[in-house]
Amino acid sequence: MKEGLKFDKKSLKTVQGKAAGFDELAKDCVAFANTEGGHLAIGIEDADELPAPNQIIPKGLMELTIKRIGERTINVATNGTIVEAPNGGEYIDLEVFKSQSSVAGTTKGGYYYRDNDESKPLPPDELLRAITDKPSFSWETKVSTKYKTTQCDEKKLSAFIEEIRNSDRVSDFVKSKTVEEILEYFSLADEDSFMTHLGILWLGTQPQRSRLLYAPTVQYIKYDGSGNKVLKQVWDDNSMNPEELLEDIWRSVPDWRESNEISDGLWRKEIPAYDEKVVREVLCNAIAHRPYTTRGDIFINMYPDKMVVVNPGRLPFGVTPKNILQKTVKRNQELSRILYALHIMEGEGTGYDLMYETQLSLGKSIPILFEGDDFVSVTVERKIVSKEASRVFEHLQYFFPQIAQNQKALITFGIVFQEEIISSVDLAQKLQLPEADRLRSYVEPLISQNIILSRGRGKGTRYYVNPAIISDSKANIQTTLKAIEPYRLKELIKQDLKYHKLSLVSDISQRLPDVPFKDLQKMVRKMASEGELIPNGGRKFRRYRLP
Known part of the structure; x- marks a missing residue:
């Protein structure tokens, strides 16, 4: 092992x-x-x-x-x-x-x-965080109000038991248990049939849920282009359990029904302003991973160009914005278990992967996670960065079915596609891998089928999408010089210096803005060392000309 x-x-x-x-x-x-x-x-x-x-x-x-x-x-x-x-x-x-x-x-x-x-x-600051965060991990299973399961909301109880027994994520062994045993199995009740905090949250009546210390309250606020509030809706009456709350929020926000049509000839596709899978996952994370021992509302701030969901409290201990893709710590484990069993949220460690894959396949930016002193926010952009991404992804998933089932590979492809060309170090950073050496399992499936190509070695390796994939997908992608071949870049530099003698590398870069500066600088220095260019001046203001 x-x-x-x-x-x-x-x-x-x-x-x-x-x-x-x-x-x-x-x-x-x-x-x-x-x-x-x-x-x-x-x-x-x-x-x-x-x-x-x-x-x-x-x-x-x-x-x-x-x-x-x-x-x-x-x-x-x-x-x-x-x-x-x-x-x-x-x-x-x-x-x-x-x-x-x-x-x-x-x-x-x-x-x-x-x-x-x-x-x-x-570290000292993390120690304080761990001390304050620990009580929230045991909140779910505590019994502080003596409500028996017989006092719960019968409709919510019946709905829960029916959903559990119909779920393909629950074993037959659990389904065969009695109602009391199922409630105890999912930590909704203790061995004496008293409802736990989680039990009240999910099965309790409105007055019972109101007595919980910090039952979830959600505020939806819409802003116009000037930053003025134009619409507000609040869910604060504690009448709904987490499942009902999520459904009601989803149905109530009209912005999530909007979409944009992109087309090219006979090919057309509706791109949602905010994909349902992404919205549900963000909201579900806000409810599932918030600390229920901390006061604060969940805010859904809707702007003309983005959605920002703000959650009270910080990320669970051990999780940061820089490792969220690779590390999972459940603050409310039993609540997360129920949400997963009922198909409300994805499994452990796959929620953010799903959001990355969905956003990239629609040609949008990946979600931006930010952690403040006492809050966490997730920003989802509305803007489509690449209108052709959907077409390329559809082609990829149709002609490469194995890749379509490989979430790691799809995320990697989406990042490489948006960046056009990217170094192994930068790619590892975007995938939140601690070392570039761990990239292999992400890029190997794509390289083995010539979906992406590479140049260079070791940490100098760069990845780019095989032009044949772009061509076969019929995507109308604007040509740039980001992934230009080295021998063509060399000729381009020579052509530039024919008309602009004694130029700084920065001068050449301004005339060739699509070429990555590091690639240009490396090629100019190589050409100078091989005698193809003549350097003049000191290192800081060195200019180059043709022999």
Whole structure:
């Protein structure tokens, strides 16, 4: 198993002998507890998949390990099991439970969190955030008002049970449970049939929901081109559960019904001003991931050129605008589970992927996520950046069905298409990958079928759409010099310098605005080093001419 957010391997030497590293092991346990919990396989080396053949865990070692971790940590709960691997070797499977309501730390005052396959120190500002954020993770399952499930809204209960039993995302085992068992399974009620906070939010009556500390309130405000408010609607009577609220908001905003028609000859397509999948996902995220222990309304601010959804509170601990595509932390896990089971939201880690794919396939900009001191906003642009993108995507999905099923590849293609040509470093940054080396799984399916092409090596690799794809799709795309071949760029520079002797690179760039400046600068320097151009002056104001 690969090391990652919830799994790590440790040598048996970590817990044996004088060189035992219990302090380091404690740091890893704290990191797991502060993130999503996880498992430590003690007795498997980093480079191996299995323990050494016939490796035996000494009697009492597992218990000693758990004891030593307990002595070195605070708010960390663990459980150990000795596992026999297929090769006969044994190792300790140490499970670290997620700390639900408090921040875990070491007895030496260290705080850590898990970032992919690493345990990292928690910065002071993030520590404060983790402390304030923890209570919101346990809000759903608490029982603070003694309402029995028999006191809930019967229509909402009947609708919920019917939807669960008809959902293809719910197992037959769960569907076969009694009503009381289903409610307990989805944390809507406790073992004594008292409704939890989540139960009241979903099944409660209007007065019951009003008694929740911070039931969701949504405000829709429309602005004109001068920034003046022209329309306002508020959902604040607490009569609807999250599903009903989302549906009512979707039906009530007329801007989401608007569209633009793009055409070329016989080809026509309606492009929605705001795609339904994107709108629903943004709104669903606002309701599913907001902290229900924090006061504040959800705002849908509609401008002539964009929609901005503002949510109270910050992103869940560990998630930032720069890793939202690659990292998922659910603040309200049980609510998210219900929304997924009822097909209201996408699965873990796929919501923003869906929004990226949809926006790019319509020729629009990707959503912009911003985190303030006490709020998170998502901006969705109305403007169509490339009118031909839809036509190219339709061609791609029809003639390359395997790519059509590969969301990573579609997002990558959309970014490359909009950028025309992009370096591996810049592409990795837009895909929020920590390293350009991890690009392979994103670009390989496209390169293997000649959908995108590349030039250069290593970090200097650049990607661009195969011109044949553009040609075959019949897309009427304006020709630019962004992806010009090096030998043609060389001739273009020579032609420019025939008429403009002794020019700075910046001067040439102004006359060839479509050519990326870095590409132009690199080619000019190469031509000078090979004697095809003569440089004059110092490095800062160096001018070039033909021999």
